[in-house]
Amino acid sequence: MKSTLFSSLLVCACFITLLSCQEEKKKRVLQFPKTDLAASPTIPKPLKVIATEGGFALDQFSAIYTSETAPGFGELGEFLAQKIKHKTQLEIQVNGSPKQNQEGVIYINQSDSLELNTPESYQIYVTPDSVILNSNTVEGAFRGVQTLRQIISEVPSDTLAEYPVWTIPTGKIVDGPSFEYRGTMLDVARHFFSVADVKKYIDLMAYYKYNVLHLHLSDDQGWRIEIKSWPKLTEIGGSTEVGGEAGGFYTQEDYKEIVAYAAEHFITIVPEIDMPGHTNAASVSYPILNGNGKTPKLYEGMRVGFSTFDTRKDTVYAFIDDVIGEIAAMSPGPYFHIGGDESHVTKKKDYVYFVEKVEKIVRKHGKRMIGWDEVATAKVDSTSISQFWASKENAQEAVDKGMKIIMSPAKKAYLDMQYDTLSKHGLHWAAYIPTDTAYIWTPEEYEGVPLENILGIEAPLWSETISTIEELEYLAFPRAIGYAELSWTPKENRDWDTYKVRLAKQAPFLDRMDVKYYPSPLIDWQKSKYTYKEILKD
Numbered sequence: 001m002k003s004t005l006f007s008s009l010l011v012c013a014c015f016i017t018l019l020s021c022q023e024e025k026k027k028r029v030l031q032f033p034k035t036d037l038a039a040s041p042t043i044p045k046p047l048k049v050i051a052t053e054g055g056f057a058l059d060q061f062s063a064i065y066t067s068e069t070a071p072g073f074g075e076l077g078e079f080l081a082q083k084i085k086h087k088t089q090l091e092i093q094v095n096g097s098p099k100q101n102q103e104g105v106i107y108i109n110q111s112d113s114l115e116l117n118t119p120e121s122y123q124i125y126v127t128p129d130s131v132i133l134n135s136n137t138v139e140g141a142f143r144g145v146q147t148l149r150q151i152i153s154e155v156p157s158d159t160l161a162e163y164p165v166w167t168i169p170t171g172k173i174v175d176g177p178s179f180e181y182r183g184t185m186l187d188v189a190r191h192f193f194s195v196a197d198v199k200k201y202i203d204l205m206a207y208y209k210y211n212v213l214h215l216h217l218s219d220d221q222g223w224r225i226e227i228k229s230w231p232k233l234t235e236i237g238g239s240t241e242v243g244g245e246a247g248g249f250y251t252q253e254d255y256k257e258i259v260a261y262a263a264e265h266f267i268t269i270v271p272e273i274d275m276p277g278h279t280n281a282a283s284v285s286y287p288i289l290n291g292n293g294k295t296p297k298l299y300e301g302m303r304v305g306f307s308t309f310d311t312r313k314d315t316v317y318a319f320i321d322d323v324i325g326e327i328a329a330m331s332p333g334p335y336f337h338i339g340g341d342e343s344h345v346t347k348k349k350d351y352v353y354f355v356e357k358v359e360k361i362v363r364k365h366g367k368r369m370i371g372w373d374e375v376a377t378a379k380v381d382s383t384s385i386s387q388f389w390a391s392k393e394n395a396q397e398a399v400d401k402g403m404k405i406i407m408s409p410a411k412k413a414y415l416d417m418q419y420d421t422l423s424k425h426g427l428h429w430a431a432y433i434p435t436d437t438a439y440i441w442t443p444e445e446y447e448g449v450p451l452e453n454i455l456g457i458e459a460p461l462w463s464e465t466i467s468t469i470e471e472l473e474y475l476a477f478p479r480a481i482g483y484a485e486l487s488w489t490p491k492e493n494r495d496w497d498t499y500k501v502r503l504a505k506q507a508p509f510l511d512r513m514d515v516k517y518y519p520s521p522l523i524d525w526q527k528s529k530y531t532y533k534e535i536l537k538d
Contacts, residue, residue: 035169037126040151041505043481044209044488045498046175054128054170058084058152060163061103063093070110072138077108080145087152087512088166106131106148108141116140120211121176124148126168139266140176143209147173150207154508181406181456182487183212183270184415184480186472187463189219189281190302191241192248197469199261204477204513206265208484213262214270214337214458217250217327220280220299220307224249225271229322230286236298237281242464244300256330263332270370271327274339275320276346276354280307282319289316292345302464305344311354321361328365336362341372341389352378359384376401385455389414392447404455407443413483415461415476419518425465426475435503435520439482440496459483470516477510477517478503500524 037051066077077094084092092106093099111134116122122135122144133148135141148168156164184205186193193201202213217225223237226249238249250258259269275282276291280299283290290296291310309316328336338358343351355371355378362369369375369384373394376386386398387406398405407413410430417433418426431437443457459480466472481503485494500523507525510517519525 035167037151037169037171037173040169041502042147042150043499043502043506044485045493045502046147046173047490047493048174049171050173051169051171055157056126056128056131056168056170057104057157057159057161058088058090058106058166058168059103059161060090061099061101062090062106063096063098063102063104064106064108065095066108067110068095070138073108073110073141076138076141076145079142080106080108080148083145083149084152087149087154088164090164090166104129104131106133108133108145109135110138110141111136115174116176118176118180120209122147122173123175124173126170126172128170131168142206142266143177144173144175146207146209147175150509154505177209177488178490179454179456179487181212181458182210182484183214183406183456183458184210184476184483185214185216185272185408185458185460187216187219187416187461188224188250189216189222189241189274189463191243191245191463191467192222192224192238193463193469193472194248195250195254195257197472198258200469200513201472201476202258202262202265202267204480204515205267205484207509208481209488210484211266212268212270212456212458214272214460215258216272216274216460216462218273218275218281218339219278220304221301222247222249223281223285225255225273225327226251227323227326228252229326230319232285233282235285237285240298240300241467242300242302243467245467252326252330255327259330259332268333268335269331270333270335270337271331272337272339272370273320273323273327274341275358276309276311276351277305277307277341277343278339279309283307283309286319288313289319291316305342308343308346309354311346311350317357317361320358321364324358324361324365324367328362328367331367334368335370335385336365336367337370337387338362338375339372340375343374348377355380370406373398376403387458388447388449389460395447395449399450399453403453405449405453406455406458407446407449408458408460409446412438412441412446413457413459415459415479416463416465419520423518424474425471427462427465433479435478435482435518435522436496436500438479439486439494439499441486442491443486444491457483457487473516474518477515478506478520478523481506 038049064077066073081092120140122140125132133144153167157167223233234249241247283296291308376398382402388395418428504526
């Protein structure tokens with residue numbers, strides 16, 4: 001096996017040879033300030049950074065090259081060029097013939113290094129002449145590209161060149177994730193969010209190396225996914241939302257578009273149909289499903305726990321089989337979430353019976369079942385996953401069954417909790433969660449859940465109090481950025497005092513993306529002093 005270092009040196013040698021064959025030309029005169037790669041505002045914080053205090057000049061003479069035989073690497077080069085243009089307005093050539101005036105090269109290389117021990121691991125080598133990103137997979141290279149995006153300076157560097165130059169600090173980065181599952185959840189049932197809104201959320205998630213988006217597609221207030229075999233679910237159940245607004249739903253083509261867009265960003269969509277409780281919208285659409293003994297009506301409030309399917313009716317399971325089958329066929333990821341929380345009017349024995357039957361349906365359709373922590377009270381298989389949101393006792397039952405657990409404790413990880421008493425949006429039934437509280441906890445040790453049982457971390461965003469993308473962003477950011485670091489970076493590398501400095505430097509990116517984040521007073525936000533017009537004029 002070639003080592004990563006050998007591959008990197010070989011790549012450098014090839015490009016030096018190419019460039020040396022060109023006509024001699026006058027070299028650029030550059031004057032960089034002293035750089036420190038370790039001080040870059042990268043979030044999540046990488047596993048290891050070694051700085052060498054020099055600078056790579058990213059400018060109009062730079063180019064990107066990729067492994068050309070490795071699937072997806074060429075497209076990743078184009079993706080990076082597009083993001084560099086968005087940040088700097090530079091047009092960077094990808095996999096073109098070397099030009100006479102070509103200078104620095106960024107190379108995205110498929111490696112076979114044994115040091116890269118997870119599919120998302122990567123290494124970056126930055127010298128004054130080249131940037132080499134190595135990964136064994138395109139997924140790992142994609143994570144590395146996010147790091148490159150973050151370490152490119154926000155404003156042109158102080159050089160003697162007659163054109164703008166952006167600096168990439170020299171050194172080496174070795175990185176990979178702590179947890180394989182790093183997610184956030186978006187509740188599109190209480191209030192509906194458009195395909196465009198979800199895509200923007202995916203863009204932001206990808207920048208911070210999330211790899212899962214859990215979509216809460218049904219609840220008492222709305223059913224948001226077209227099921228062709230049961231069309232009234234969206235005709236009736238999709239017609240309203242909290243507060244009585246018009247609601248909405250995703251057609252199957254809409255959902256496939258979201259799944260495909262997420263896949264382009266190496267994010268897995270986890271669909272959730274919440275049951276046997278949180279099912280009023282389904283029961284209004286098809287009253288035969290209802291099990292609470294009352295005539296279901298469209299619901300626009302925020303109360304929970306009053307609805308249930310009839311868990312002893314065969315028609316209910318035929319319905320569930322159809323729903324899971326249609327959604328699973330459109331969802332290439334390995335998971336299907338059945339909800340299972342707050343089924344307060346479902347008798348305990350009926351709840352257990354229901355979960356065990358639905359688990360078999362999920363497995364029949366080739367998926368691995370996820371449920372909120374209550375599902376661990378049933379006799380479920382060890383391959384199913386419990387999502388810890390409230391009950392330490394339920395988490396312990398999951399551990400006793402050998403299940404994996406997704407850590408989403410409401411007191412620490414719920415994005416819909418208010419920051420403080422002055423927050424414009426959100427609730428506080430679990431806790432107030434200011435920006436520091438969201439970061440200063442240890443998922444690896446929370447409530448005694450053994451590390452070997454933790455699949456990963458997910459930050460849910462329930463939407464009872466929000467109905468626009470701006471309100472979503474207010475609750476999600478900046479806390480979602482901290483959860484990204486808790487998911488990726490090992491606990492020994494996490495520190496609030498250094499994190500808040502890096503978080504402050506995310507402001508120019510968030511502003512560029514038009515994110516209406518909550519400007520936490522705990523953070524000394526570092527706003528950019530430049531506009532694109534000012535940069536280009538300079």
